[in-house]
Amino acid sequence: MDQKECKLSAVMRDKVGKGSARLLRKNGQIPAIIYGNMSDPKPIALSAKDISKRLYSKNFMTTILTLDIGKELVHVIPKDYQLDPVSDILIHADFLQVSEGSTVTVHVPVRFINENKSPGIKQGGKLNVVCHEVSLLCPANNIPDSITVDLNDLKIGDSIHMEDIRLPEKTSSMSQLNITIATIVAPISGS
Structure with missing residues (x-):
């Protein structure tokens, strides 16, 4: 998986929901979810600065991202994201996990x-x-x-x-x- 690949650090989230998402954003992180590849959805958090920089770069929605989640490297592609309706700041992202041979x-x-x-x-x-x-x-x-x-x-x-x-x-x-x-x-x- 080397075509247009970018590496970002992420951490697993223990808590999900509105309150924990607000706390993450207040601390400079963005809540996100990884789904697909026949595994359970994984709630994660990413650096708001790093993921926002990628979001506003060219071809964000068609770029394979490698997420470094502790000891695991996960290849994902962005599938959706939400922006704050007033400030236009990224508030959440959804990623689809992909593997070699995935379409x-x-x-x-x-x-x-x-x-x-x-x-x-x-x-x-x-x-x-x-x-x-x-x-x-x-x-x-x-x-x-x-x-x-x-x-x-x-x-x-x-x-x-x-x-x-x-x-x-x-x-x-x-x-x-x-x-x-x-x-x-x-x-x-x-x-």
Whole structure:
């Protein structure tokens, strides 16, 4: 599990619930839970500073994290997190434990290339992005940073669908194959 891997320290939590979670946050820690891999959920606490730094870095939700929990190293991928509705500060995280050979469902951003080579855009058309990210099922150790869509030959009125996108090996779409990713739309004429 070496692709996009990051190591963080964590400790097991004895107590769960609202009161203990508040106390953890007051002491600079974030309550979290690890589930999956056919084991019981494990309540843990992480340094608020360390996990927040990872949260606001690129590709947090598609990065394998190695949690050092005492004498145990656990490979996880973030599955959900909660932010305080007022301060926007991280208050809780959920992690899915993964192992070698695991497959995971992730949301991966869509990246567009060759906009300047698209005949439709050269004629004044605009790129209308319908899906900014796609849901993929892929090996945990081979999560793509993004999915690339080439706009090289697109004309006004053309569209790209999920079925048109070439995915990495052993990766499949969890979205419908006929879902529209982007279209080239005609320029709006002024009156």
